[in-house]
Amino acid sequence: MTNAFVINGGKPLKGEITPQGAxxxxxxxxxxxxxxxxxxxxxxxxxxxxxxxxxxxxxxxxxxxxxxxxxxxxxxxxxxxxxxxxxxxxxxxxxxxxxxxxxxxxxxxxxxxxxxxxxxxxxxxxxxxxxxxxxxxxxxxxxxxxxxxxxxxxxxxxxxxxxxxxxxxxxxxxxxxxxxxxxxxxxxxxxxxxxxxxxxxxxxxxxxxxxxxxxxxxxxxxxxxxxxxxxxxxxLLPDMIEIGSFIGLAAMTGSEITIKDVQYKELGMIPDVFKRLGIKLELRGDDIFIPAQDHYEIETFIDGSIMTIADAPWPGFTPDLLSIVLVVAIQAKGSVLIHQKMFESRLFFVDKLLDMGAQIILCDPHRATVIGLDNQVKLRGISMTSPDIRAGVSLLIAALSAQGQSTIYNIEQIERGYQHIDTRLKALGADITRI
CATH class of the missing domain: 3.65.10.10 (Enolpyruvate transferase domain)
Structure with a gap:
């Protein structure tokens, strides 16, 4: 029997978390x-x-x-x-x-x-x-x-x-x-x-x-x-994918979280992309402080057209965080097109998010349009399996924000990339159990 996480979601978290080495x-x-x-x-x-x-x-x-x-x-x-x-x-x-x-x-x-x-x-x-x-x-x-x-x-x-x-x-x-x-x-x-x-x-x-x-x-x-x-x-530098994941987690669960020792100057455009989703964050020393927000609104482009977030080679936005951005956009106000250029099957986990009540149109294997729920409707907890490392953490964030209980199977995939993630989230007040 493989390990799984059981998560009771829907409650805000609070505290400090330190990213692991990259x-x-x-x-x-x-x-x-x-x-x-x-x-x-x-x-x-x-x-x-x-x-x-x-x-x-x-x-x-x-x-x-x-x-x-x-x-x-x-x-x-x-x-x-x-x-x-x-x-x-x-x-x-x-x-x-x-x-x-x-x-x-x-x-x-x-x-x-x-x-x-x-x-x-x-x-x-x-x-x-x-x-x-x-x-x-x-x-x-x-x-x-x-x-x-x-x-x-x-x-x-x-x-x-x-x-x-x-x-x-x-x-x-x-x-x-x-x-x-x-x-x-x-x-x-x-x-x-x-x-x-x-x-x-x-x-x-x-x-x-x-x-x-x-x-x-x-x-x-x-x-x-x-x-x-x-x-x-x-x-080693701190892991920028973890830092991005924690910014997304804070926003989607309406939590006040401080991410410690982030080596901010090495994060490139990551903080800016989350700001485009309407997420407030401030730099305090070398820590990122994210205040509790019950509402965040996706910017549009200057001419009013829909925001597109796409991956690109550095210093562009890393493909490893697109899954996180997609999930966080579910509870934003407004719409965004997520364009995953590099890998052709990284967006296939959206079917699980649809089961949870998200409004997403999968255009093709590379593009998904997310229509934000603006917290008017909460996601609901379901049972699901994690296909790859980054989708696994995205589903974890969705589960922590959802009403009711979720179970995530195949968590070995998550643990290939994130150390002691359940213990660290528990320290922030998450209701997560390993079975």
Missing amino acids: KNEALQVISAVLLTEEKVTISNIPDIKDVNKLIELLGDMGVIVERINEHTYTFEAKDINQDFFLSEAFKAKGGGLRGSIMIVGPLLARFGKASIPKPGGDKIGRRRLDTHFLGFEKLGAQFNYNPENGFFNVDASNLQGTYILLDEASVTGTANVVMAAVLAKGTTTIYNAACEPYLQQLCKMLSRMGARISGIGSNLLTIEGVEKLGGTEHR
């Missing part, structure tokens, strides 16, 4: 420890399945991992067992974790070879890995797929810097190619590079380790290869 940054910077034999200390690591699995995988490879406290680890990748990469254990663990692709770039750079099983992952439409492989090939890596054991064997004994135009501004793809390039011979130029704060964090960390990277924060990175990298200390 999951997507964690997967990149933890992989980067493979680039050096010296000790690397990383703090503010979130205690979630995807990250813990990656840390465990590094341990299996021979990295000396020490847990200093709940959120701080040291890693020392002195002796890596190369045979492990052809083992069934690696196939089982590496195949079940999308983040495992992130170890390929560092391994190629440092050892000149790697083997990887075909990867698995999230159910949100096709997530291609071509960007990673094409980037490695441009640097001179050669791939051979072995259908007998299901592994890609990669030879990268002679990585050479080159000009790379990425076919999409993939965050993980950019990160992987950057990690491969820092130890390649000569200069690598990556154009159409992703420039998310998490990627900037990785580049800054690599620079402290001795890498030579310029253009950090732009979509044109120039990397001069070096002989070797040393150790460093690194602290």
